Amino acid sequence: GIQVEQSPPDLILQEGANSTLRCNFSDSVNNLQWFHQNPWGQLINLFYIPSGTKQNGRLSATTVATERYSLLYISSSQTTDSGVYFCAVDRAPGGYQKVTFGTGTKLQVIP
Amino acid sequence: SQTIHQWPATLVQPVGSPLSLECTVEGTSNPNLYWYRQAAGRGLQLLFYSVGIGQISSEVPQNLSASRPQDRQFILSSKKLLLSDSGFYLCAWRGDGGGNTFGSGTRLTVV
Numbered sequence: 284g285i286q287v288e289q290s291p292p293d294l295i296l297q298e299g300a301n302s303t304l305r306c307n308f309s310d311s312v313n314n315l316q317w318f319h320q321n322p323w324g325q326l327i328n329l330f331y332i333p334s335g336t337k338q339n340g341r342l343s344a345t346t347v348a349t350e351r352y353s354l355l356y357i358s359s360s361q362t363t364d365s366g367v368y369f370c371a372v373d374r375a376p377g378g379y380q381k382v383t384f385g386t387g388t389k390l391q392v393i394p
Numbered sequence: 395s396q397t398i399h400q401w402p403a404t405l406v407q408p409v410g411s412p413l414s415l416e417c418t419v420e421g422t423s424n425p426n427l428y429w430y431r432q433a434a435g436r437g438l439q440l441l442f443y444s445v446g447i448g449q450i451s452s453e454v455p456q457n458l459s460a461s462r463p464q465d466r467q468f469i470l471s472s473k474k475l476l477l478s479d480s481g482f483y484l485c486a487w488r489g490d491g492g493g494n495t496f497g498s499g500t501r502l503t504v505v
Contacts, residue, residue, distance in 0.1 A: 316493040324432075324482055324499045331493035367436065371494070381453070382428070382486075382494055384438040 287385035306370035396421035400497030413472040417485030425487040
């Protein structure tokens with residue numbers, strides 16, 4: 284199956300700092316998503332980004348499918364950004380929509 | 395708009411007891427439905443997915459089973475819980491195009 288690796292595994296930021304999270308995947312995919320899991324366990328879909336660049340407020344994401352990686356940028360970090368960030372990939376359509384998650388990046392933003 | 399409901403939020407069950415977790419989706423038809431388990435705060439493991447009523451695919455052999463009796467209802471069950479079944483269980487749905495939306499999760503502790 285597809286292997287999904289995320290880096291760094293852990294990250295501590297001072298409030299206001301910027302950061303880049305990386306997701307590498309081992310095979311071609313049709314879809315890629317970024318999620319944020321808050322301290323209460325809720326998973327929130329941040330981006331659905333099979334290719335290209337998208338921005339949503341202080342967050343943006345870029346996926347280069349041909350080179351099998353995606354980046355999540357967090358600018359001017361806030362304490363509410365703390366939690367675990369996951370990327371997830373799948374090959375739908377054309378195959379079943381099995382979504383494979385990476386191991387996550389645990390982010391802690393300190394005031 | 396689409397919503398996903400998952401209950402209960404927390405559950406403590408003795409070893410050997412049965413389990414039934416329910417997930418329902420509103421505002422969409424014929425969604426792809428998923429059950430994931432997350433152990434130790436990292437790494438979501440896909441347990442089951444379903445593309446339609448009565449259609450269940452299992453990703454890993456385990457002590458659990460799933461059923462889809464109605465289009466927008468997905469149930470995770472066990473006849474006899476093991477200690478190793480403890481974890482955070484998440485239900486998710488996905489429509490045509492776009493990404494996955496997750497329920498709020500059930501934290502199961504088997505004692």
